Structures are given as C-alpha cells and as structure tokens.
Amino acid sequence: MKFGSIYEEYLRAEQDKYLAKCSHVEYKRLKKVLKRCRLDRSLQADGTNSDQQEDRSDDSSDACDCNSCTLCDQMFFTELTKEASDIAGYFSTRVQHLLNLHVPSGLQRYIWRVRQCFIDDQQIMVQEGRLLINYVTMNAIAIRKILKKYDKVHGSVSGRDFRSKMQTEHTELLQSPWLIELGAFHLNCDSSDIDEPVGFFKNGFFKNFSCDLAGTQPVMTMAISETMKYDYSLTCPICLDTIFNPYALSCGHLFCKGCACGAASVYIFQGVRSAPPEAKCPVCREVGVFAHAVHMNELDLLIKTRCKDYWRCRLREERAEMVKQSKEYWESQAMLSMGI
Ligand SMILES: [Zn+2]
Ligand SMILES: [Zn+2]
Ligand SMILES: [Zn+2]
The missing domain is CATH 1.20.1050 (Glutathione S-transferase Yfyf (Class Pi); Chain A, domain 2)
Structure with missing residues (x-):
C-alpha cells in the first residue's frame, strides 16, 4: 500500500x-x-x-x-x-x-x-x-x-x-x-x-523499542516499520560513557547531569538549569539551552534497572564529586566573607 x-x-x-x-x-x-x-x-x-x-x-x-x-x-x-x-x-x-x-x-x-x-x-x-x-x-x-x-x-x-x-x-x-x-x-x-x-x-507504523546497553555503543532503537529503524545514541558526548542522570538541553542533546554542569561551569548541586544564559551546548554550540533543560526520568530509570552496577558506581562518583564541590563552594564563600 x-x-x-x-x-x-x-x-x-x-x-x-x-x-x-x-x-x-x-x-x-x-x-x-x-x-x-x-x-x-x-x-x-x-x-x-x-x-x-x-x-x-x-x-x-x-x-x-x-x-x-x-x-x-x-x-x-x-x-x-x-x-x-x-x-x-x-x-x-x-x-x-x-x-x-x-x-x-x-x-x-x-x-x-x-x-x-x-x-x-x-x-x-x-x-x-x-x-x-x-x-x-x-x-x-x-x-x-x-x-x-x-x-x-x-x-x-x-x-x-x-x-x-x-x-x-x-x-x-x-x-x-x-x-x-x-x-x-x-x-x-x-x-x-x-x-x-x-x-x-x-x-x-510504530513497531517497538529495543535497547542495547551492554555494547561499547549503548543505543536505543525504534523500529518504525519492517524496514525503517531509528537509533538513539545513549553515549554522553562529554564522558563518552553510558549517560548517567541524563538531562536533555533544549537543543535536544543529552548529557549526564555532572557533565552538563561541568560544561556550563556550575556546581552539580546548583543544577543544570542554573547555568548562565551565555553557556553553550558542548555539541551544537547553541546558547540559552540550559534554562529549560529537562531531567529524563524514564531514561534514568531504564539505565538504573538494566545496568545496576554501572549505575551505582556512577552514583557514588557523582556523590563524591558533589561533596568535593560543596566543600570548595563553602570554602570560597567563607574566604569571600572574610574579605580574603
Ligand atoms: Zn512548485
Ligand atoms: Zn557524561
Ligand atoms: Zn545541542
């Protein structure tokens, strides 16, 4: 037909x-x-x-x-x-x-x-x-x-x-x-x-979704018809690992929360959306894409349930980094208030 x-x-x-x-x-x-x-x-x-x-x-x-x-x-x-x-x-x-x-x-x-x-x-x-x-x-x-x-x-x-x-x-x-x-x-x-x-x-036309998170190129695939399929890469363009705690910027590019915050020079505890308006997407260089970034809850849940060990390991790393960053932040605040 x-x-x-x-x-x-x-x-x-x-x-x-x-x-x-x-x-x-x-x-x-x-x-x-x-x-x-x-x-x-x-x-x-x-x-x-x-x-x-x-x-x-x-x-x-x-x-x-x-x-x-x-x-x-x-x-x-x-x-x-x-x-x-x-x-x-x-x-x-x-x-x-x-x-x-x-x-x-x-x-x-x-x-x-x-x-x-x-x-x-x-x-x-x-x-x-x-x-x-x-x-x-x-x-x-x-x-x-x-x-x-x-x-x-x-x-x-x-x-x-x-x-x-x-x-x-x-x-x-x-x-x-x-x-x-x-x-x-x-x-x-x-x-x-x-x-x-x-x-x-x-x-x-939609048939189904499948994902392969075990390979070197983690990917989600949407099969539209018998012959048509569409791949979505689940690799973070910054750390080049499977995306963790994923955020989508308004340009559509996905990053780990920690990686996106790092790229925009904000602390993880401040969040992706607190990036300054002039911050650029590390992939497409578009500005103003952080303010309306969204957390991808379902994708996070998928990785959490399908790559349990990896997810836990990344969580530990993220927490350690957050502790380190908070310490840095408060130390800098204290120095500021003391006028150093
Ligand atoms: Zn014409
Ligand atoms: Zn990353
Ligand atoms: Zn982008």
Whole structure:
C-alpha cells in the first residue's frame, strides 16, 4: 500500500480519538499542490501553456530556473514549518503529562500508588504512549515523503535543505528527546507483557523499542516499520560513557547531569538549569539551552534497572564529586566573607 493511503487511513482512524483535535501534516493537500505545479510545468515545457495558463504562467516561469518555486513555496514550506512546530509542541506537552504520572516523586508517588490500581493504569499509559509514538512517527514520515516529492517535482534540493534546517532548528520530530523518554518508558513497562486490544494499534507504523546497553555503543532503537529503524545514541558526548542522570538541553542533546554542569561551569548541586544564559551546548554550540533543560526520568530509570552496577558506581562518583564541590563552594564563600 502506498504511504498516502496508509496515512489517510491512519488519520481516519484517529478522527474520533483524542488526537483528532491536534495538528497533522496535510499530506493529501500538499500532494495536490505538487501535482498542480507539476502539471503547470509540463504544460509549460510542451509550449502549450500560452492560453490555458494565463493566471499562473508568471509564477511558473519564475520557478523554472531557480531553486524555489513561487507557486508552491508560499503554502508549502510555511505550512510545513507551522505544522511541524505544532506537532512537536503538542507531542512534548502530552508526553510530559503522561510521564509525570509515571515517575512522580516523593509524597506525590506515595499518594498516587495508594490511590491507583497500578497495573490497569500502566496498561492505559502504555496504550497512550503508543498512540503518541504513532502520532509523531506518522507525521515525521509524512513530512519526509512530501519533501522528497517536492524535490522530485522541482528537480531541486530545497526539500532536502528544509529537512536539514528542521534538524538544526530542532523541529525534526524524530529527534525529540521526548520520544527517547517515551521509548524508555515503553521499555521500563516491558510492554510486551501488556495485552493490546485487537485492532487498536493496527494503524500507524510504530513497531517497538529495543535497547542495547551492554555494547561499547549503548543505543536505543525504534523500529518504525519492517524496514525503517531509528537509533538513539545513549553515549554522553562529554564522558563518552553510558549517560548517567541524563538531562536533555533544549537543543535536544543529552548529557549526564555532572557533565552538563561541568560544561556550563556550575556546581552539580546548583543544577543544570542554573547555568548562565551565555553557556553553550558542548555539541551544537547553541546558547540559552540550559534554562529549560529537562531531567529524563524514564531514561534514568531504564539505565538504573538494566545496568545496576554501572549505575551505582556512577552514583557514588557523582556523590563524591558533589561533596568535593560543596566543600570548595563553602570554602570560597567563607574566604569571600572574610574579605580574603
Ligand atoms: Zn512548485
Ligand atoms: Zn557524561
Ligand atoms: Zn545541542
């Protein structure tokens, strides 16, 4: 089956579910725009456009020689940009809401455990997680496919450029750290044991998540279809070890808490978010990415349960470092107050 039909079917199935009200990529309509554009171009190429194309011939002739098409562009890239950012925004809000329920802290967790029938709730949460994963992967694939079509119709690389722009601007949906969190959640729940209502998930491409934390390159893999998979590296770019106490900066890059604090020259006990605004991401050099850094609870839990010894060892190291840093901090404060 062609992607267009699968996607339409997916949207139809979503219509009466809770994802109905949120943004989706208007794949069908964008495809029509491309079709009309192609028609215009072929007519023009045949030299038969003089009479029939009076309303669009200006646009089309502009488009022929340069790398962008005025006929498509207005709607095309502006619309895709808006859709992608709406989808990313909605996705992160929903995932945060879902996962806050899963790893609440302290008293909240206690009240929650007492109040809820845990297994039933977990099942509902896993189902909701799958819906969200399907939501984001279906839309991400729709964007990729339509950009490829754009390039094919126009013989351009604008679609490809747009995709790299999305990557640098962190609107590429599959790069979302929230997807990694959902993947970790999926693995933490060991959802293979959870029964799925028949037919409930037959729409959408998402198959499963798996992880390999034992190898030299710890990785989490999302299988989208039989042939498509997406790897997420779980190596911290600073200590080059499996990520520990992980934080995602707003650019999407992941680091151990201690490594991120070190890179931003703040003490671990002050926290990643206390980094000065001019601190740069050690990977992409973007500024202002520390203020809204998020702790990846599910990923932390995954590593804690699957690499117990490693996790404990890193915890000991982190605590020792914190003690050392606090001592340093108070000594410096004391010196300051004594005017030394
Ligand atoms: Zn065009
Ligand atoms: Zn690290
Ligand atoms: Zn970054």
